[in-house]
Amino acid sequence: MTVPNPLRDPQDRRLPRIPEPCALVIFGVTGDLARKKLIPAVYDLANRGLLPAAFVILGFARRDWGDGDFEDLAREAAKKHARTPWREEVWTRLAGNFKFVGGSFDDNDAFDTLTSTLDDLRASHAIQGNAAFYFSIPPGAFPLVLKQLERTGAADNTVSGGWRRVVVEKPFGNDLDSARELDDLVDDVFTGEDVYRIDHYLGKETVQNILALRFANAMFEPVWNSNYVDSVQITMAEDVGIGSRAGFYDTAGAARDVLQNHLLQLLALTAMEEPVGYSPDEIRTEKLKVLRAITLPGDLENNAVRGQYAEGWVAGEKVDGYLSEENIPAGSTTETYAAVKLGIQNRRWAGVPFYVRTGKRLPRRVTEIAVMFKKAPHLPFHAYDTETLGHNQLVIRVQPDEGVTVKFGSKVPGTGMELRDISMDFLYGEAFTESSPEAYERLIRDVLIGDKTLFPDAAEVEASWAVIDPLEAFWAGRKPHPYAAGSWGPAAADEMLSRDGRTWRRA
Ligand SMILES: NC(=O)C1=CN([C@@H]2O[C@H](COP(=O)(O)OP(=O)(O)OC[C@H]3O[C@@H](n4cnc5c(N)ncnc54)[C@H](OP(=O)(O)O)[C@@H]3O)[C@@H](O)[C@H]2O)C=CC1
Numbered sequence: 441m442t443v444p445n446p447l448r449d450p451q452d453r454r455l456p457r458i459p460e461p462c463a464l465v466i467f468g469v470t471g472d473l474a475r476k477k478l479i480p481a482v483y484d485l486a487n488r489g490l491l492p493a494a495f496v497i498l499g500f501a502r503r504d505w506g507d508g509d510f511e512d513l514a515r516e517a518a519k520k521h522a523r524t525p526w527r528e529e530v531w532t533r534l535a536g537n538f539k540f541v542g543g544s545f546d547d548n549d550a551f552d553t554l555t556s557t558l559d560d561l562r563a564s565h566a567i568q569g570n571a572a573f574y575f576s577i578p579p580g581a582f583p584l585v586l587k588q589l590e591r592t593g594a595a596d597n598t599v600s601g602g603w604r605r606v607v608v609e610k611p612f613g614n615d616l617d618s619a620r621e622l623d624d625l626v627d628d629v630f631t632g633e634d635v636y637r638i639d640h641y642l643g644k645e646t647v648q649n650i651l652a653l654r655f656a657n658a659m660f661e662p663v664w665n666s667n668y669v670d671s672v673q674i675t676m677a678e679d680v681g682i683g684s685r686a687g688f689y690d691t692a693g694a695a696r697d698v699l700q701n702h703l704l705q706l707l708a709l710t711a712m713e714e715p716v717g718y719s720p721d722e723i724r725t726e727k728l729k730v731l732r733a734i735t736l737p738g739d740l741e742n743n744a745v746r747g748q749y750a751e752g753w754v755a756g757e758k759v760d761g762y763l764s765e766e767n768i769p770a771g772s773t774t775e776t777y778a779a780v781k782l783g784i785q786n787r788r789w790a791g792v793p794f795y796v797r798t799g800k801r802l803p804r805r806v807t808e809i810a811v812m813f814k815k816a817p818h819l820p821f822h823a824y825d826t827e828t829l830g831h832n833q834l835v836i837r838v839q840p841d842e843g844v845t846v847k848f849g850s851k852v853p854g855t856g857m858e859l860r861d862i863s864m865d866f867l868y869g870e871a872f873t874e875s876s877p878e879a880y881e882r883l884i885r886d887v888l889i890g891d892k893t894l895f896p897d898a899a900e901v902e903a904s905w906a907v908i909d910p911l912e913a914f915w916a917g918r919k920p921h922p923y924a925a926g927s928w929g930p931a932a933a934d935e936m937l938s939r940d941g942r943t944w945r946r947a
């Protein structure tokens with residue numbers, strides 16, 4: 441046992457901390473994310489007893505609503521999407537704490553009303569001046585809402601007498617330049633330490649477990665490098681299409697929507713060095729070194745593939761192609777699939793390709809990180825006995841079958857010496873009685889208690905755009921490869937790996 445160093449591990453994380461009295465202000469409270477994730481997460485926190493006794497949830501949207509209308513929407517959303525069981529008594533306690541302000545982002549009166557509502561709550565000692573502003577709104581509206589919060593003084597924690605924090609959804613910017621502009625603006629309006637750039641993948645239990653797996657054990661780290669690893673495959677596949685998000689999605693595409701953030705964060709956690717301690721700064725320092733060391737191959741023509749789904753069949757159901765989705769402009773060349781080979785220029789990973797792919801309308805929803813090991817340098821068996829042996833694999837199954845799989849060769853029972861690959865599985869559902877909190881539940885609580893460990897900082901976001909920008913520039917003006925909905929993406933993505941003598945793992 442050593443004396444704890446408060447810089448390396450600033451808090452005892454075994455005990456759940458209850459936030460101070462506060463308000464959570466959600467902009468875009470009628471939207472998809474707020475209804476499916478944020479409001480249910482607030483209910484789950486209440487259900488687990490992790491909200492302060494004095495807590496107000498304040499919704500803002502373009503509706504002529506009273507507090508009761510908002511409460512009705514929230515109840516329906518929580519009942520439908522919460523992870524924890526429905527308990528009427530929990531809802532009853534939460535229910536009196538809903539407030540609603542209606543208006544558009546360019547409506548000064550609405551923001552004045554919002555600010556005076558927060559002032560009244562502080563004056564009545566309901567929230568002690570503490571408030572977190574959650575931007576669950578189209579990314580293009582971030583600057584306007586920031587300016588409104590600046591104009592009204594609502595962002596100013598010296599005036600409010602408590603803390604004022606802001607949670608900015610992804611994508612943070614549209615490229616490196618716009619991310620920098622947004623960084624400047626958000627740091628002007630709030631102080632840097634009060635800005636939470638959210639990437640909900642970091643709130644997933646299985647993603648946090650990457651560091652535990654790698655650094656709490658002795659057996660993985662010695663082989664976690666280019667001496668033993670042949671390649672790494674990171675897959676984020678979705679069976680859904682773009683749903684009702686055409687307006688946002690068509691301006692973004694798969695690379696900006698998830699590659700720039702979720703997938704590069706998964707890559708950073710997989711490839712980073714051991715942090716000095718489990719504190720926000722130490723972890724970000726190591727992730728940032730990886731993000732800055734990422735390179736795109738010179739030959740992008742053969743190593744970066746973008747695709748767009750055409751009509752097809754998913755889970756036995758005929759579905760439209762992207763171009764027939766509601767509100768998608770005719771002839772759109774936005775990609776719904778992206779696959780790219782990345783390198784990491786450091787001693788640990790030089791020469792190891794990281795193949796990263798994501799797509800909508802693929803056969804099933806699965807996110808995983810597969811570390812593919814090199815083949816054994818020599819086998820003392822006959823070649824015909826080992827025909828079915830592949831690479832050893834360690835697969836971190838992020839979702840939906842949360843767990844870890846290790847794949848290795850084993851003797852087939854019998855008198856001969858035939859070898860075959862087998863799998864050893866760790867399943868969360870079998871190993872733990874505790875249920876995983878939903879990512880947003882974890883992250884909202886972190887915002888309210890002021891823990892930034894799981895939030896990327898400006899430098900990480902900028903380093904990620906520096907990877908994506910040249911890719912987008914290369915793709916500009918090129919048509920994506922069509923792929924049938926329900927397939928694993930364009931043939932060009934398979935060819936990309938086969939040129940390297942590899943195949944995609946069947947996820
Ligand atoms: N949906 C998802 O699965 C995920 C979304 N995100 C991010 O979350 C954010 C929100 O996404 P999502 O919920 O899907 O978006 P939606 O389009 O479903 O919702 C947007 C919300 O913003 C409101 N809004 C838009 N314009 C204005 C305006 N001028 N004035 C007032 N309110 C306005 C809408 O209100 P109104 O009802 O009046 O139109 C609505 O409540 C985005 O940044 C997205 O990238 C991140 C991860 C996942």
Ligand SMILES: O=C1O[C@H](COP(=O)(O)O)[C@@H](O)[C@H](O)[C@H]1O
Pocket residue numbers: 678697698
């Ligand atoms: O951020 C986003 O993530 C969702 C997928 O999230 P998951 O937790 O269900 O894996 C994706 O559908 C959406 O396009 C993207 O904006």
